[in-house]
């Protein structure tokens with residue numbers, strides 16, 4: 178890649194980790210710029226006008242262009258690599274799991290992790306408290322679906338690692354921090370071990 182790549186991120190965020198993980202798999206150098214979401218550092222006028230009008234990280238900066246949304250950034254980096262299947266159906270199926278991650282998994286599994294491990298149960302607002310049980314149920318449903326899919330497969334799509342695995346791994350392997358007991362879903366635990374053993378893998382804390 179000719180243009181310099183800069184990741185605007187918060188190191189605690191699984192959405193940001195997805196992009197670092199894809200870059201690590203592909204051997205792409207990434208410069209990192211850190212923001213603390215708990216201090217509102219992605220809501221300043223400088224960030225909103227200069228990096229992402231949506232006030233969120235991650236944002237992948239490619240030269241002087243800015244690409245928010247973790248899935249879009251992963252697709253940008255992995256374009257033309259084996260992390261995106263060539264087969265038309267498999268490619269769409271990979272996107273299916275990435276959309277599932279954003280709609281059914283991340284808003285529940287990642288949000289509970291953020292609230293419980295980083296905000297703290299005692300500091301939650303009333304509306305957040307009211308969301309704990311529905312998000313727990315929806316997170317468990319997402320993990321249950323993943324587990325049943327993985328019972329007969331090594332990876333989500335085409336029996337080899339794709340962006341579906343990398344994006345789903347980011348918040349699944351730390352789901353315990355949100356109070357989800359992964360021992361309930363043995364096929365997920367086995368898949369997490371397979372993803373972590375892939376050449377090029379890096380830990381979230383790397």
Ligand SMILES: N[C@@H](CCC(=O)N[C@@H](CS)C(=O)NCC(=O)O)C(=O)O
Nearest residue numbers: 190192214232233234235246247248
């Ligand atoms: N769909 C987005 C979600 C981005 C997102 O929710 N980012 C969070 C951190 S993981 C954030 O920036 N929160 C700070 C805020 O909303 O002020 C993606 O996948 O990149």
